Amino acid sequence: MRVRVDLTLCQTHAQCVFAAPEVFALDDDDELVYDATPGDASWPAVEQAARACPVQAIFLDGD
Amino acid sequence: MRRVAIAGAGLAGLTAAQELRRLGHDGEISMIGAERHRPYRRPPLSKEYLLDDTTDVALAGTDELSATWLLGHPATGLDLAGRRVRRGALPPVPFDALVIATGVRARTLPGAGELRGVVTLRGLDDALALRAALAGRPRVVVAGAGFLGSEVAATLRALDLPVTLVEPDSVPLRRPLGEQVGAIVAGLHRAHGVDLRLGRRVAGVTGAGRVERVHLDDGTALPADLLVVALGAEPETEWLRGCGLRLDHGVVVDHLGLAAPRVAAAGDVARRPSALLGGELVRVEHHGNALEQGAQAARALLGVAAPFDPVPSFWCHLYGHRLQSVGFTGAGYDLRLVTREPDGRFFAEYHRDGRLVGAVTAGFVRRLTACRRLLDEESRQPPMPPSGPSSMTGPPGTTSQGATGPVATR
Ligand SMILES: Cc1cc2nc3c(=O)[nH]c(=O)nc-3n(C[C@H](O)[C@H](O)[C@H](O)COP(=O)(O)OP(=O)(O)OC[C@H]3O[C@@H](n4cnc5c(N)ncnc54)[C@H](O)[C@@H]3O)c2cc1C
């Protein structure tokens, strides 16, 4: 399973960081960084993050 | 549990349905919705949707649900013992389990409903009507400088429309964010050309068939073509009156999200105990909360829920600044403005009994995520008192904030 964030859409609302902190984080410049291939255990949180994103910038590719 | 009925086809209802499917529920799901639309995102309606008619607000994943969509007619009653949702003259919907997710309705201005050009903003149809009205470049009065009113004012200024913003309180957003943060927002409005009238309320509207003048309580008459009423919202519980569930400024649920056995409530309409606030009942009108409570409702109905106490969080767009919060904020807490920069960025914390309960920022997002982590940990700490739907009042002394307690409203 893969995660992709369209960084041209992302406005660093950090709602994804709240929903899945083990996958999404903000770096020192407040830019979003993320793990594109999180483990299965993180998947429910990642789906929640995708729904929480205010600009729908998170795209998920199932297995 | 074969048949699940979901009353309210909004964000919380959809999320509950999706989580039910994800957890393997393969029985019937009936989505009962008052609006004719499938679930959509409301946050853009006061922001980009008013500026750009290509904005897509649809929520994904409604086709994959294989749900029965009963849209365009509201639920009108709940027969708890008979396990049926009534829908006026239409056939009732029988269920084994129910999710109540009917959200809130916009408060209206008493006596102004008859005139054209007086609008509220809650749903997609409201936003369509408002957007159409903006094409005529109206002079606009916005009643109420809460999140919605402030955001609408900011969006309309981006269209360069003349906007007067009327707020009875001393500053915008004083109750949800406190005096000092409200003062920052007041400065933003003024800097962007909003005619801000503080300490004033809209007393009436006059005009021949449509609004021509908006009257304030000090006698001022403002010429106007459009009045946007943004005076907050009321939980949509009228249809539940007398059904036997505990209604108290929302549908009261326990720490699992249940209002009764196999009846859950989620989203703007639900009022739940918060461990972070010592068990006090809270109702949160935020997008993220509808997601979290919606998923929790599904787990609760399937009997796999753990007690939960999600930390609220919202965002709000004002003139290119983004206000974001985590936790509980408001005039009732001890506000500490930690940082304030000349470019408009700031960071403020809210404490209760010396304990951090929330924070709000424009610009310091990473710091906010750190705060959020802290609150997450804290909300897990205090052991929850054993509680069922019958014992859900907070411990004595925690309801001192007034009848409704904290309501994180928009
Ligand atoms: C203009 C606007 C801007 C917002 N901006 C933000 C933002 O920037 N950030 C943020 O965090 N939050 C924002 N919010 C709040 C957020 O949209 C809500 O918290 C969220 O939509 C709540 O979801 P819900 O499913 O509980 O309720 P809703 O989305 O309101 O869904 C409830 C549904 O139930 C239906 N219904 C009502 N009564 C009945 C009945 N009797 N029978 C059947 N159906 C019924 C309603 O028509 C509605 O479709 C905004 C809200 C609005 C209106």
Ligand code: SF4
């Ligand atoms: S929630 Fe969306 S906009 Fe916000 S940081 Fe994550 S991807 Fe970006």
